[in-house]
Amino acid sequence: MKQRLEKQILEWQQELSKQKQTREQANQVFNESNKNIERLEGGILFGQAQIKLLEEEEKTGIVELGVKKEKK
Secondary structure, X not given: OHHHHHHHHHHHHHHHHHHHHHXXXXXXXXXXHHHHHHHHHHHHHHHXXXXXXXXXXXXXXXXXXXXXXXXX
16 A cells, blocks of 8 residues: 555656646746737837828928937
8 A cells, every 4th residue: 555655656746747847838938929929019019100100201291310319
């Protein structure tokens, strides 16, 4: 009886170790996916802002050069 219990405990410990490793890998994939989503969302926002600027330039005929004035 004792040997069966020890064997079962050993199996559970091995499975626990595998599950923790699987969880860690899943967390890494999840974090990488979040980074990619944030990059894509940022790119979309940038593109939308550029389209809006282009549309404004077409309406007004004024082109923004993006020159910043320095404070003295």
